[in-house]
Amino acid sequence: MSLAIFDLDNTLLAGDSDYLWGQFLVEEGLVDREYYERENRRFYEEYRAGSLDIHEFLAFTLAPLTRLDPQTLQALRARFMARKIQPIILPKARELLEHHRRAGRILLIVTATNRFVTEPIARALAVPHLLATEPEMRGGRYTGRVQDLPCFREGKVQRLEEWLRRTGYNLAGSWFYSDSHNDLPLLERVTHPVAVDPDETLAQHAEMKGWPIISLRS
Numbered sequence: 001m002s003l004a005i006f007d008l009d010n011t012l013l014a015g016d017s018d019y020l021w022g023q024f025l026v027e028e029g030l031v032d033r034e035y036y037e038r039e040n041r042r043f044y045e046e047y048r049a050g051s052l053d054i055h056e057f058l059a060f061t062l063a064p065l066t067r068l069d070p071q072t073l074q075a076l077r078a079r080f081m082a083r084k085i086q087p088i089i090l091p092k093a094r095e096l097l098e099h100h101r102r103a104g105r106i107l108l109i110v111t112a113t114n115r116f117v118t119e120p121i122a123r124a125l126a127v128p129h130l131l132a133t134e135p136e137m138r139g140g141r142y143t144g145r146v147q148d149l150p151c152f153r154e155g156k157v158q159r160l161e162e163w164l165r166r167t168g169y170n171l172a173g174s175w176f177y178s179d180s181h182n183d184l185p186l187l188e189r190v191t192h193p194v195a196v197d198p199d200e201t202l203a204q205h206a207e208m209k210g211w212p213i214i215s216l217r218s
Contacts, residue, residue, distance in 0.1 A: 002173035004100035005160075005186070006127070008111040008118060010179040011196045012093040013085070014217060017121060018061060018113040019044045020084040025064055028076065048199065050181060054112070054152045062135050065116060065142035073116070073142075081120050089124065092216040096177070097125060106169060110160060110176075110186065112152040116142070131159050154185045181205065 009016040022040035025031045039060055046052040065073065100107060108129040109122050115132040122130040136147040149155045164170060176183070176190040181201035187193035195206035195213045206213050 001169075002105050002191075003108055003169060003171065003175065004097075004103075004105040005108045005110055005174060005176040005190065006097070007176075007178035007180065007183055007196075008109050008121065009113060011177055012090060012097075012109070012125060012216070013121070014088040014090050015084075016044065016113075017085060017117050020088075021080060021117050022061065024076075024080045024084055028079075030068075030076075031064055047182065048180075050201070052152075052182075054150045054155075055146075058114070058133065058146050058150060059144065062114065062142065062144045062146070065135060066144045070140055077116070077120060080117075081124070085121055085124070089121075090216045091218075094125070096216065097127065100175070101126075105175070108163075110151060110156050112150065112156070112182075129163075131156070131163055153182050156183065156186045157189060160186065178202070187211070 006012055009018065019040060022036060026033050026036050043052060043057045043060065068076070097107060106129065107127045108131065109118070109125075109127050110131045111118050112133055114135050115130070116135055118132045119130060131151055133151045134147040136143045136145040149158055151159045171190055174190040175192040175194065176187055177194045177196045178187060179196050179198050179202065181199055184202070184205060193209075193211045195202050195211055197215050197217055198206060198213060203213060
């Protein structure tokens with residue numbers, strides 16, 4: 001069976017779940033509004049420009065998880081899913097997932113956004129496999145550190161290769177859908193790379209390579 005691999009933010013979603021989580025924390029009064037909005041925007045713009053320091057960003061985005069107990073975090077995440085994520089799940093993304101599901105392919109989301117944020121999104125999309133940046137936990141609490149390699153740029157490729165070794169799957173006949181030039185290392189590795197509502201850099205690269213360019217937006 002071949003793999004159908006999907007980026008999450010701005011690909012299957014009409015927005016960025018990591019950025020929206022930051023906005024949600026501001027709205028809930030759990031972080032300093034001025035500081036968090038400024039830094040959240042800065043990191044998002046650096047990501048789009050391809051200049052993001054992933055370790056600096058993860059130190060920023062994981063810090064709030066350390067301040068709250070698991071029960072409070074679970075309740076917050078449920079409200080976040082209802083308020084911020086459910087409205088931006090694209091109907092055409094569900095159709096695309098179902099197309100690959102019916103074709104018998106193994107569905108996998110590979111995302112730089114951390115597992116705490118993305119695990120319920122993968123469940124909502126009925127995607128059984130998820131590779132995400134892993135926040136470290138000790139004694140049932142988040143530490144603010146990252147466990148394993150961040151699932152970002154070349155790290156996505158390395159994390160996927162580790163997963164392939166564990167599961168016995170391979171990239172023969174594989175698909176990968178993404179909106180971002182940050183995912184070019186993985187797009188270059190699969191059999192069927194597809195640019196989805198791509199940023200300018202990825203659109204130019206896809207045109208040069210003759211890759212399909214599609215839109216899942218209404």
